[in-house]
Amino acid sequence: MSDIIIKDVSHAYETEKVLADIxxxxxxxxxxxxxxxxxxxxxxxxxxxxxxxxxxxxxIFAGDTDITELEPEKRNMGLxxxxxxxxxxMTVKENIAYGLKIRKYPKHEIEEKCSYYMELSxxxxxxxxxxxxxxxxxxxxxxxxxxxVIEPQMLLLDEPMSNLDVALRVKMREEIRTIQRKVGIxxxxxTHDQQEALSISDRIxxxxxxxxxxxxxxxxxxDNPNQEFVANFVGASNRIEKAVYGKFxxxxxxxxxxxxxxxxxxxxxxxxxxxxxxKIENMKFLGVYFEYEVSDGEYEYSVIExxxxxxxxxxxxxxxxxxxxxIPEKERKRSQEEGA
Amino acid sequence: xxxxxxxxxxxTVRYLWYAVLLFLLTGYIIMPFFxxxxxxxxxxxxxxxxxxxxxxxxxxxxxxxxxxxxxxxCSAVTCGIIGIALAMYMTFLSGRGKKIIHILLLSxxxxxxxxxxxxxxxxxxxxxxxxxxxxxxxxxxSAPYEFQGFGAIIFVITYTQxxxxxxxxxxxxxxxxxxxxxxxxxxxxxxFQVFKDVIWPVITPAVLTSLIVTFASxxxxxxxxxxxxxxFKVLSTxxxxxxxxxxxxxxxxxxxILFIISLTVMLLIQYYSRRYQVNPTDRTTEIRPVKGKHGVxxxxxxxxxxxxxxxxxxxILAIIYLSFMETRSIMTNIFPHDFTLENYLxxxxxxxVLKPLLNSLRMSMMAVAAGLLITVPSSYLIVRYKGRFHxxxxxxxxxxxIMPASVVAINLINSFNKxxxxxxxxxxxxxxxxxxxxxxxxxxxxxxxxxxxxLIGLNRNLEDASRSLGADMKHTFLRVIIxxxxxxxxxxxxxxxxxxxxxxxxxxxxxxxxxxxxSISMITNMQEFKIGISLAYGVITIMICxxxxxxxxVLDKKRFL
Numbered sequence: 001m002s003d004i005i006i007k008d009v010s011h012a013y014e015t016e017k018v019l020a021d022i023x024x025x026x027x028x029x030x031x032x033x034x035x036x037x038x039x040x041x042x043x044x045x046x047x048x049x050x051x052x053x054x055x056x057x058x059x060i061f062a063g064d065t066d067i068t069e070l071e072p073e074k075r076n077m078g079l080x081x082x083x084x085x086x087x088x089x090m091t092v093k094e095n096i097a098y099g100l101k102i103r104k105y106p107k108h109e110i111e112e113k114c115s116y117y118m119e120l121s122x123x124x125x126x127x128x129x130x131x132x133x134x135x136x137x138x139x140x141x142x143x144x145x146x147x148x149v150i151e152p153q154m155l156l157l158d159e160p161m162s163n164l165d166v167a168l169r170v171k172m173r174e175e176i177r178t179i180q181r182k183v184g185i186x187x188x189x190x191t192h193d194q195q196e197a198l199s200i201s202d203r204i205x206x207x208x209x210x211x212x213x214x215x216x217x218x219x220x221x222x223d224n225p226n227q228e229f230v231a232n233f234v235g236a237s238n239r240i241e242k243a244v245y246g247k248f249x250x251x252x253x254x255x256x257x258x259x260x261x262x263x264x265x266x267x268x269x270x271x272x273x274x275x276x277x278x279k280i281e282n283m284k285f286l287g288v289y290f291e292y293e294v295s296d297g298e299y300e301y302s303v304i305e306x307x308x309x310x311x312x313x314x315x316x317x318x319x320x321x322x323x324x325x326x327i328p329e330k331e332r333k334r335s336q337e338e339g340a
Numbered sequence: 341x342x343x344x345x346x347x348x349x350x351x352t353v354r355y356l357w358y359a360v361l362l363f364l365l366t367g368y369i370i371m372p373f374f375x376x377x378x379x380x381x382x383x384x385x386x387x388x389x390x391x392x393x394x395x396x397x398x399x400x401x402x403x404x405x406x407x408x409x410x411x412x413x414c415s416a417v418t419c420g421i422i423g424i425a426l427a428m429y430m431t432f433l434s435g436r437g438k439k440i441i442h443i444l445l446l447s448x449x450x451x452x453x454x455x456x457x458x459x460x461x462x463x464x465x466x467x468x469x470x471x472x473x474x475x476x477x478x479x480x481x482s483a484p485y486e487f488q489g490f491g492a493i494i495f496v497i498t499y500t501q502x503x504x505x506x507x508x509x510x511x512x513x514x515x516x517x518x519x520x521x522x523x524x525x526x527x528x529x530x531x532f533q534v535f536k537d538v539i540w541p542v543i544t545p546a547v548l549t550s551l552i553v554t555f556a557s558x559x560x561x562x563x564x565x566x567x568x569x570x571x572f573k574v575l576s577t578x579x580x581x582x583x584x585x586x587x588x589x590x591x592x593x594x595x596x597i598l599f600i601i602s603l604t605v606m607l608l609i610q611y612y613s614r615r616y617q618v619n620p621t622d623r624t625t626e627i628r629p630v631k632g633k634h635g636v637x638x639x640x641x642x643x644x645x646x647x648x649x650x651x652x653x654x655x656i657l658a659i660i661y662l663s664f665m666e667t668r669s670i671m672t673n674i675f676p677h678d679f680t681l682e683n684y685l686x687x688x689x690x691x692x693v694l695k696p697l698l699n700s701l702r703m704s705m706m707a708v709a710a711g712l713l714i715t716v717p718s719s720y721l722i723v724r725y726k727g728r729f730h731x732x733x734x735x736x737x738x739x740x741x742i743m744p745a746s747v748v749a750i751n752l753i754n755s756f757n758k759x760x761x762x763x764x765x766x767x768x769x770x771x772x773x774x775x776x777x778x779x780x781x782x783x784x785x786x787x788x789x790x791x792x793x794x795l796i797g798l799n800r801n802l803e804d805a806s807r808s809l810g811a812d813m814k815h816t817f818l819r820v821i822i823x824x825x826x827x828x829x830x831x832x833x834x835x836x837x838x839x840x841x842x843x844x845x846x847x848x849x850x851x852x853x854x855x856x857x858x859s860i861s862m863i864t865n866m867q868e869f870k871i872g873i874s875l876a877y878g879v880i881t882i883m884i885c886x887x888x889x890x891x892x893x894v895l896d897k898k899r900f901l
Contacts, residue, residue: 047804050804050808051807051808052804052807052808071807071812072804072807072808073807073808073809073810073811073812074810075808076810077808078808079804079805079808079809081801081804081805082801083799083801085799085801085802085804085805086805087802087805087806087820087823087824088824089820089823089824098806098809098811099809099810099811102809102810102811102815103810146805146809147809150809150810
């Protein structure tokens with residue numbers, strides 16, 4: 001397998017530009033995620049890779065080979081659709097075997113490969129079933145097995161989890177990741193769910209309006225978002241303007257007009273010496289944590305406190321508190337240990 | 341390089357196919373129409389409106405035109421009232437036996453019009469069982485009514501054509517989200533307001549489509565006005581008469597007038613239907629029939645529906661019963677009772693008598709096969725690629741929809757009564773193929789739209805999935821697309837078979853010694869007083885239609901039940 005290189009790819013539907021000068025390299029064996037809101041162009045990019053859309057400009061390479069002009073059936077990409085697109089006129093086994101039959105594999109080899117991938121996806125008992133007799137999760141497994149069995153150079157997953165309920169979604173993403181590691185296949189995954197992206201990917205590209213805004217490992221993107229959209233789309237964040245750096249004790253190290261601070265990286269204190277005076281405007285209890293909306297009269301901030309048992313932390317709406325980014329070293333360490 | 345050559349090959353196949361299609365459509369739809377135009381406008385020297393002028397200045401002919409329009413309007417209105425009422429009843433009130441009642445209500449569609457007219461005559465005609473029965477019971481000296489003229493025509497058309505309204509509205513009502521009805525009721529709307537504000541907007545497109553269809557079949561109806569019209573003359577009967585008298589110029593003028601009437605009304609209704617486009621919501625709560633209410637209203641509805649079913653079933657029962665009677669008994673007894681199998685034996689024992697049945701079967705099947713060959717790839721290209729060229733292609737294929745049967749037939753006569761390039765230097769008139777060709781032309785719009793519906797319902801991703809798994813276009817089309825739209829395609833094909841097997845209008849204008857169809861044989865046998873054989877023909881045709889109907893139900897349950 002080789003790296004997939006997307007070079008200067010742009011695409012427009014009539015006059016509407018949906019991809020603008022995309023440059024990405026997806027490394028061999030990597031689990032790469034395109035994350036962005038609906039309409040950001042991520043599905044278009046996936047379809048460009050699959051060969052279902054020919055881009056208006058730019059080239060796609062698999063290693064050194066230019067595959068831009070290749071018809072979809074010649075690309076050897078395993079595609080899993082949002083609604084799975086299983087052939088309703090065929091059984092589970094026939095769906096999975098379809099790609100192999102087209103490649104004219106001998107019968108025993110088709111049988112072997114199908115069995116292996118059905119086993120891998122936990123479908124062995126369902127081989128003779130009609131597609132309409134399967135649950136959503138089972139259909140998804142068939143779609144993945146059908147895409148993998150042809151041993152594609154890349155697996156393309158187009159929001160495969162969006163039709164599943166929350167609990168199943170978490171389970172299936174673990175399964176997908178396990179299978180991907182086992183097979184070692186380069187994978188492009190598309191989602192609008194930041195949790196999903198953070199938990200499953202090797203690297204993430206955040207997209208908006210046809211542009212890639214930032215590319216990096218999940219932690220890198222979460223900790224160092226390079227612009228406001230990324231900071232707010234991947235988790236929530238507070239924007240702290242340069243004018244108030246001093247109040248929060250942020251060193252004016254670089255010439256940036258503002259910095260982002262995650263709600264869980266901020267803290268409400270009772271001691272005036274510790275930070276900026278704010279009023280608690282609203283609070284929500286969300287089980288794992290409390291979420292506060294506070295205001296210093298000019299800016300609004302969001303703060304999260306972990307629920308460490310014992311119910312309420314003692315703040316009520318209307319209270320005055322002092323907001324700080326300086327979480328005491330002891331507490332920070334403890335959180336890190338808990339996190340790890 | 342090899343890929344480039346392959347791609348070129350792919351396009352070559354497509355363009356070759358476009359060429360064949362354009363050849364056929366030009367030769368068999370467009371050119372024939374222009375031949376009719378030429379025929380109508382040609383005078384001794386050059387072209388003029390002279391023929392139209394002399395035709396339209398004759399008050400008798402004007403009468404024919406107004407009769408035709410009036411027949412279209414009345415049949416659309418009566419079909420609408422009965423069809424919508426039945427669909428509403430079936431959706432909101434029907435409980436037990438719903439499926440059977442539904443099938444019975446659909447059944448007139450499955451019986452060729454000419455057979456229905458004959459069975460109506462056997463029941464309500466001057467010497468019909470029903471008429472004689474009433475005479476006998478009330479000790480009357482003569483028939484209490486005359487089953488002839490305008491009223492009789494409308495009666496027959498209504499009971500054969502209301503099905504379009506019924507089926508379209510019934511299907512449309514399935515898209516009414518029941519929760520919107522509940523919402524309207526909870527906001528204080530009365531039953532009538534719910535109908536007006538919630539239900540009517542959803543069924544409007546279906547109503548307008550049905551209006552077009554019933555109006556069109558009203559103005560082009562031939563068997564009813566021909567057999568029970570009495571003195572009521574309409575364009576379709578006059579066209580056949582002109583042709584029989586070899587006045588092709590007059591026939592052409594009549595055809596163009598009929599076409600203009602048809603076109604005008606369709607454009608008008610199309611214009612309105614564009615303003616009433618409703619997009620149904622995806623997730624709908626199904627309508628539940630109202631239960632546990634036994635008011636006077638519901639009781640009256642039940643009575644009306646019972647009467648309707650009786651009206652539908654009685655002619656069928658009558659024709660089946662009479663087909664087992666000796667013709668002498670049918671002619672002389674009030675209630676024929678001399679049982680015989682002779683009528684059927686004659687048909688199956690004498691090749692000459694069996695021939696029309698085989699002819700009709702063969703010609704209908706040819707029309708289905710040819711129609712599918714033309715429309716399946718076309719509908720795929722139209723749905724898949726869209727664009728102006730495909731829009732034009734679609735328009736051409738739908739063109740026969742606005743052409744009444746007699747128009748299609750006269751166009752073909754005008755075009756193929758001499759050697760033609762499009763028939764490879766042959767003249768087709770009088771030969772076998774002209775009738776199946778005419779059937780195919782009228783079948784195109786129906787097949788195209790049923791294929792389109794099936795294709796639009798098909799998940800586009802299936803095609804992409806197949807291709808990304810390595811299948812080329814041809815393989816994808818044959819292995820994935822065709823199998824998944826097969827039920828829709830077959831249902832369309834079966835409908836065409838049913839509608840052409842007893843076809844009468846075009847057959848009357850185009851048949852020859854080699855391809856005498858069953859509808860013509862039914863009429864001639866009746867005129868020769870071999871009523872038994874005529875009725876047995878009818879019963880066999882009905883049986884074929886019902887077998888085909890059963891096939892549709894099995895193939896495409898979702899759409900019809």
